[in-house]
Amino acid sequence: MPELPEVETIASELRRSLVGGRVTRVHVLWSRTIAQPDAAVLADLLPGQVFTGVGRRGKYLLLGLDSGDTLIVHLRMTGRLELLPGDSPALANTHIRAWFELADGRNLAFTDQRKFGRIWLVGDVAQVIGKLGPEPLDWRFTPDDLAERIRPRRVAMKALLLDQTAVAGLGNIYADEALFLAGIHPLRIGVSLTDAEIGRLHDAIRQVLGEAIGERGTTLRDYRPAYGAEGAYQNRLRVYGQPDQPCPRCGAAIQRIRVAQRSTHFCPVCQPTRGETTS
DNA sequence: ATATCTGCCTGCTCGC
DNA sequence: TGCGAGCAGGCAGATA
Secondary structure, eight states, X not given: OOOHHHHXXXXXXXXXXXXXXXXXXXXXSSGGGEEESOHHHHHHHSTTOBXXXXXXXXXXXXXXETTSOEEEEEOTTTEEEEEEXXXXXXXXOTTEEEEEEETTSOEEEEEETTSOOEEEEESOTHHHHTTOOOOTTSXXXXXXXXXXXXXXXXXXXXXXXXXXXXXXXXXXXXXHHHHHHXXXXXXXXXXXXXXXXXXXXXXXXXXXXXXXXHTTOOOSTTOXXXXXXXXXXXXXXXXXXXXXXXXXXTOOBOEXXXXXXXXXXXXXXXXXXXXXXXX
């Protein structure tokens, strides 16, 4: 499940290898993968364009083109974006949804088992990513920014961290990890957080995402980086996917509940339902 | 307006 | 062994 650290890993890999590549031909096998414009229009517009840069905003990959347009890719659950040689057997993968031939013979391939992923070709990226909340690893992201997005909301903290307009880039795994590190119960609502708790949460979000990028992300089930070894952060998860295991901090059994239709993992001792811990 | 629910999708695991 | 139910979950769009 690609979240911010996984998308960042893919972006840095593609930045080294894709920039300078020129598209010569477009293949779309599942037209709904192309969110905008119509798949046939994209197939007409993209050939001839050169990739000039690779960026990331939240969980979106931003592939800049020399026309000034941007190819935006969201991997959602099972999407993969990778460069393949022209004779790669992976181009015959049944789950390949679109691929772009490059002038040097390589192919930029989008594979997506569950067809949730989407690709846009736009002149103005704000059309797609304009409503995203602050970028949590940006140095300009402050506890005050977080407070501004959380304080007005009477929603469970877990749901707030999954809301991409509150903070960009967190998914189910890192939301649970950040709340654990901050010592905040996932069912606490936004308005109830103290300044100290928001400060801890701000730091926890940045710590978890930074650690995970250092490990090239978390490989569970579907996600793996485009090249080389898989991510390794799955070995360092403190609560996500660890129900009934001892809490790494206090030893109590990790609990698993459902919040906002998502499986949610937390320590009932380190993340009390209300108020601060005294320890 | 905000909060919550449903649909999109496929493949794996579980219980009978 | 076979098979249906449940689950995984990001996000758009609908509903309350």
